[in-house]
Amino acid sequence: MNLPAHQPAAWEPEAEESTASGWFPGPLVRKLLLVALAAIALSGSLAAWWVSHAMGQEAMDRLVSQQNDEVELVARLLASKIEQSQKVLSTxxxxxxxEILESPASLGWLLQQGLPAVRFFDAIQVARKDGTLSVNLRYGRLAKASDLDPTERDYLVRTLVNGKPLVSGLIGNSPTDARVMFTMPLLRGEGRVMGVVSGVLRLQSQGLLPHSLSLPERSDSRLVIFTRDGVILSHPNLERVLGQVSDEPGLAQAYADWRAAGQTFAGGAAAQPQADHVVSLAGVPMPQWMVARVSDAQSMLAPLQQAQRRAWGQVAVAAGGVCLLATLFMLWLARPLTLLRLRVRAALEADERSASTAEGADEPWPRSSGEVDDVVRVCTRLLEGRRKSQRGADTLVRQLQAVLEHVPLGIAVTRAEQVEVVSQQVCRLLGHAPQELQGRNLIDLLAPHEDGLDTAQQVHEAFAAHGAFDGELPLLRKDGSVLWGHVRGQLVQPGEPGRGVVWTVQDCTAEREARAQQAWESSHDALTQLLDHGEFERRLRVLLAERAQRAAQPGALAPEQGVLLFMDVDHFTVVNDLAGxxxxxxxxxxxxxLLEAEVQRSGWAARLGGDEFAVLLPASSLANGQAVAERLRATVRAWEPAYQGRSFTLGLSIGLVPLAPGLRDAAAVLHAADMACYEAQCAGRNRVHLGAVRVRA
Known part of the structure; x- marks a missing residue:
């Protein structure tokens, strides 16, 4: 293409500039350089903010984790104390x-002198089975039975009734009087309850919650132990003991959230961040207590915030240095682009002197001095050639689309399992618009096979073996329903899967349903929907043949035993005669x-005729088969259906035959089961009789 007469004057100064200062980058590179520096500064700031934020979050997570570990440790310590107290009481x-329980004098001496473990508790009570209090020992001295607190007496009675150890709730109304009671049933050798013994620990005793457990009160953190109902058991401030958690700053909301969520006392510690506090909670399961550490969030993060401010200053200095180095490095990298610009302009000038002057552009190109002008010139040439090719391709596509819109056969073309072209018939079959199918993965259009087969694997294996596919596949429609289609797939270019695959689809749902219905009706009893006699005997025959074939193989394992149940409904003629x-x-x-519910996936049930039924359990042991037979017999016996104001009592006479190794004759197995059922009827009906198959030599 020759340049117009007015353009040399416009190009000469720019060519002069390039010759004089060819090392300097063009205007586009200069703009990109500014954008890059701005991006570096912005990304540096964002990175610094993100790192600072991440550090803060990590530090908070670490502090919370440490606080959780502390709370969980205290919870485990309390749980171990409770367990230790129970073990001491068990001793x-x-x-x-x-004998000692029946002798109050001996019992009193034993608790005061004979058992050192008694001194672990602040008080010990022993009651007999009738609820009579034998001993009430408080702080090493015997007290009257009438001095026993009604709440403590209630826990003794509950243990006598339930026969299980108990840990009481909080007893007492003041910090000095608050206590916890442990009970243990006294059992005879045969496991009968003969009495109960209880041990009482004051709340702030060394064996339970000493004041040293909470540590001194700090303004930024405090350890609190409280009950499920929110009563404080341990607090750095002794005046808060037996107070309410709802009055604790920071902890009240966490406790309310915990109650609202219905949390349990089992498991590890969990943190619940609040607006100004971080609360860690852990449960003590047996007494249903909670351990909480409440910390001030600002105090926890104060050291980190100071470090972040110092880090921001250092990041600003480092970012400035990086921007300077990046500018020098990018100028060095842009040097080849500047030389390429000069070389492209020279090539264009040489090409324009020998080319046509026709522009070939429908709309004006955007103009900008520098690299854009050079790229535009190359693009106009390339675009014109591409447009010619595109016009030819568009013509072919329109012709193909016209064919696809009117042909009654479903056609689709895929490449790399992606749908590229699809006919209107396929869209109508699957309920999609063409644009919804184009670009879809072919695997997404396949529905799960009703027999559990991998349909995609089936297609891949067919192409690997034959280079084509011809078969019936379940296709997923837009509304979620399944359409069975007769699908044929053929490579566009044989031997080159990358060229794509042409598919044809025809709806075969009705034909498939008709075949399935005919096959089902020919093998099932119309009344009960169970297998009929012929199908049941055929399956039994196939099973025996397969077992015999596996047993004949060298080194084969012994087959499963399996059982066959032959059933006859007792007194069925009465129902038929009286009720119709x-x-x-x-x-x-x-x-x-009932038979289907019992067998489920473990075997087959069939109606052999009249009121005779059979159940085959291929992998069942003899013991399991007998258990199944007894359950069926008992279920039918307890049924007692009522019709027309009259109830009927039915039963099952069941003949059970184990499928011993070596059996081959299905008719002989059925006959043996029938004879076993006959023996059950002769023996009085409503029973299971075990038979056997005589194997011919």
Whole structure:
């Protein structure tokens, strides 16, 4: 293309500039350089902010984790104290024999002198099975039975009734009188309750919650132990003991959230950040207590915030240095681009002198001095050639689309399992618009196979073996329903899967349903929907043949035993005679459902004719088969259906035959089960009789 006569004057100064200062980057590179420096500054600031934020979050997480560990440790310590107290009380209970329990004098001496473990508790009570208090020992001295607190007496009675150890709730109304009671039933050798012993610990005793456990009160953190109902048991400030958690700053909201969420006392510690506090909670399961550490969030992060301010200043200095180094480095990197610009302009000038002057552009190109002008010139040439190719391709596409819109056969073209072209018939079959299918993965259009087969793997194996596919596949429609289609797939270019695959689709749902219905009806009983006699015997015959074939293989494991149940409904003729055939049919249908519920996926159930049924459990042991038979017999016996104001009592006579190794004759197995059922009827009905198959030599 030759340049217009007025353009040389416009190009000459720019060419002069390039010759004089070819090392300096063009205007586009200068703009990109400014954008890059701004991006570096912005990314540096964002990175600094993110690192600072992440450090703060990490520091907070670390502090919270440490606080959680502390709270969980205290919770475990309390749990171990409770467990230790129960073990000590169990030791006391083991020393009280039935003879000692009946002798108050011996029992009093034993608790005061004979068992050192008694001194672990502040008070010990022993009561007999009738609720009579034998001993009330408080602080090493015997007290009257009438001095026993009613709440403590209630826990003793509950232990006598339930026969289980208990840990009481909080007893007492003042910090000095608050206590916890542990109870342990006294059992005879045969496990009967003969009495109860209890141990009482003051709340702030060394064995439970000494004041040293909470440590001195600090303004930024405090350790609090409280009950499920929010009563404070331990607090750095003794005046708060037996107060309410709802009055604790920071802890009140965390406790309310915990109660609202329905949390349990099991598991580890959990943190609940509040507006100004960080609260860690851990439960003590047995007494249902909570351990909480409440810390001031600002005090926890104060050292980190000072470090962040120092880091921001250092980041600003470092970012400035990086921007300077990046500017020098990018100028050095832009040097080849500047030389390329000069070389492209020279190539264009040489090409324009020998080319046509026709522009070939429908709309004016954006103009900008520098690299853009050079790229525009190359693009106009390339675009014109591309437009010619595109016009030819558009013509072919329109012709193909016209064919796809009118052909009654579903057609689709895929490349790398992505749909590129699709006909209107496929869209109508699947309920999608063409633009919804284009670009979709072919695997996404396949529905799960009803038999559990991997349909995608099935297609891949067919192409690997034959280079094509021809079969029926389940296709997923837009509304979620499944359409069965007869699908054929053929490579566009044989031997080159990368060129794509042409697919044809025809709806075969109706044909498939018709085949399935015919096959089902030919093998099932119309009344009960169970397998009929012929299908049941065929499956039994196939099972015996497969087992015999596996057993004949060298080194084969012994097959599963399996059992066959042959059942006859007792007194069914009474139902038929008195209530009529419709009621009798309903009874058979109900019995069929009972058999299906019992067998489920472990075997097959069939109606052999009349009121005779059979169940095959291929992998069942003899013991399991007998258990299944007994359950069926008991279920039918307890059924007692009622029709027309009259109730009927039914039963099952069941013949059970184990499928011993070596059996091959299905008819002989059924006959043996029938004979076993006959023996059950002769023996009085409503019973299970075990039979055996005689194997011919």
């Amino acid at each position: 006391v209970a083991e020393g009280i024999t039935p 055939r419709a009621v009798a049919d309903d009874v058979l249908r109900r019995l069929a459902r």
